[in-house]
Amino acid sequence: MIVCKFGGTSVASAEQIQKVANIVKSNPARKIVAVSAPGKRSSDDIKVTDLLIDLSNAALNNDDIEQKLQKVVTRYQAIADGLALDYAICDVIAEDLRERLQGDKSNEELFIDNLKASGEDNNAKLIAAYFNSIDMPARYVSPKEGLVVNDLPERTFALPEAYSNLAPLKDTKEIIVFPGFFGYTKAGILRTFDRGGSDITGSILAAAVEAELYENFTDVDCVFSANPKVVNDPVEIKEITYREMRELSYAGFSVFHDEALMPVYKIGVPVNIKNTNNPSAPGTRIVPNRPATGRPVTGISADSGFSTLYVSKYLMNREVGFGRKLLQILEDENISYEHTPSGLDDISVIMRSNQLTVENEARILARVKNELSADDVQMRHGFSMIVIVGEGMRNNTGLAARAATAISKTGANIEMINQGSSEVSLVFGVLQEFENQILQALYGEFFAHVQA
Numbered sequence: 001m002i003v004c005k006f007g008g009t010s011v012a013s014a015e016q017i018q019k020v021a022n023i024v025k026s027n028p029a030r031k032i033v034a035v036s037a038p039g040k041r042s043s044d045d046i047k048v049t050d051l052l053i054d055l056s057n058a059a060l061n062n063d064d065i066e067q068k069l070q071k072v073v074t075r076y077q078a079i080a081d082g083l084a085l086d087y088a089i090c091d092v093i094a095e096d097l098r099e100r101l102q103g104d105k106s107n108e109e110l111f112i113d114n115l116k117a118s119g120e121d122n123n124a125k126l127i128a129a130y131f132n133s134i135d136m137p138a139r140y141v142s143p144k145e146g147l148v149v150n151d152l153p154e155r156t157f158a159l160p161e162a163y164s165n166l167a168p169l170k171d172t173k174e175i176i177v178f179p180g181f182f183g184y185t186k187a188g189i190l191r192t193f194d195r196g197g198s199d200i201t202g203s204i205l206a207a208a209v210e211a212e213l214y215e216n217f218t219d220v221d222c223v224f225s226a227n228p229k230v231v232n233d234p235v236e237i238k239e240i241t242y243r244e245m246r247e248l249s250y251a252g253f254s255v256f257h258d259e260a261l262m263p264v265y266k267i268g269v270p271v272n273i274k275n276t277n278n279p280s281a282p283g284t285r286i287v288p289n290r291p292a293t294g295r296p297v298t299g300i301s302a303d304s305g306f307s308t309l310y311v312s313k314y315l316m317n318r319e320v321g322f323g324r325k326l327l328q329i330l331e332d333e334n335i336s337y338e339h340t341p342s343g344l345d346d347i348s349v350i351m352r353s354n355q356l357t358v359e360n361e362a363r364i365l366a367r368v369k370n371e372l373s374a375d376d377v378q379m380r381h382g383f384s385m386i387v388i389v390g391e392g393m394r395n396n397t398g399l400a401a402r403a404a405t406a407i408s409k410t411g412a413n414i415e416m417i418n419q420g421s422s423e424v425s426l427v428f429g430v431l432q433e434f435e436n437q438i439l440q441a442l443y444g445e446f447f448a449h450v451q452a
């Protein structure tokens, strides 16, 4: 059995959904289909998920919602129209949205989650109806039927029992259409995964039914060795290990969500990233091991939106428990961190800036200064992480020097270097404004002479 996930761009219009149907039909092993909400039809389009976030914020602010609601319904109308489906399906969707808008607003996050998730939920119902209308027996299955997730306040993840709950889906006769992006807590409360989280749903399903393959359909032929929007004509990656993909998708390889790797990795289900617009292309396979390519670097990614908490204190290295106390202050603010490069008398803690607010930042700075008696404490924003990844890097000396030289030629200062303990990655912290330039320079350094 194959589990396939079709991303937002693959289900953005009637024409795209027809391609999805053809792909599913062309291989009878494709029995479980996880779908996203309709995504962008062109670069200046707006994803339905973003329309829904806008709608829920308007509802929370008691603004007029009618126009925003119509924008969402119109997207489905265009799809239903193009697929020759009964228009009544759009009335059902409008009704569903109104019901969600009447929901409990006491917890804003859960209110927004409930609306956001309607994007995938209604699309899955619509796609199942379409499959049935063209003689592809299909059944919409709700995440209520087993995709149990944890409670607030932690970020959403599937509980272990989700896998056993969903395992019986492997006996399905019809094609199952399953909405991506959300699950339900044991108490029946809907929670969404992070943005891009339909990849996670597909991965959970693939692990639950112990699929022979998890196919992740998107709008590019494969995973490229660098973001194709920044680097011109990057080298295609035919095979990549789970470890390499994990490091790359952590920082900028938005083509596959980093949290989607763990479920399939644990069971050893291979992943194939493929293009809905060109399904005969072999795509990229994510596998446990791959033969050496003779090239140390597999890919280079870059992501912005990082902040650094810099702390210095003379003789910090002799102070037992300093690091623990520092990280405890962040934990008290429910903040996770990414890297902690340190020297004898100073340490930097690098975190995603979207976790910081004016208020929690002020509290952190005051506590570090007062409770840890630090000599200097600063929070600095506007950093990017550039990550160079490759299984072959372990056996390659001089790679860091080559990377640092390439970066220095752009005029950028390296604010931080971290050689990942996994030894398959090398991370550079730089000022955000240099990100694209550095990515291009590093790509030139490590891939310029590689045949595509």
Ligand SMILES: Nc1ncnc2c1ncn2[C@@H]1O[C@H](COP(=O)(O)OP(=O)(O)O)[C@@H](O)[C@H]1O
Binding pocket: 006, 007, 008, 009, 010, 036, 039, 196, 217, 218, 219, 220, 222, 223, 224, 225, 226, 227, 228, 229, 252, 253, 254, 255, 256
């Ligand atoms: N290294 C990379 N290889 C391929 N695509 C990448 C890479 N880095 C970023 N991307 C972007 O990821 C996009 C696909 O991911 P996403 O937008 O989440 O698709 P979907 O709508 O299928 O979920 C591509 O269109 C591409 O612009």
Ligand SMILES: N[C@@H](CC(=O)OP(=O)(O)O)C(=O)O
Binding pocket: 006, 007, 008, 009, 036, 037, 039, 047, 049, 050, 119, 180, 181, 194, 195, 196, 197, 198, 199
């Ligand atoms: N629709 C959700 C979840 C998702 O996975 O979407 P996409 O497949 O378009 O990345 C989002 O926009 O975040």
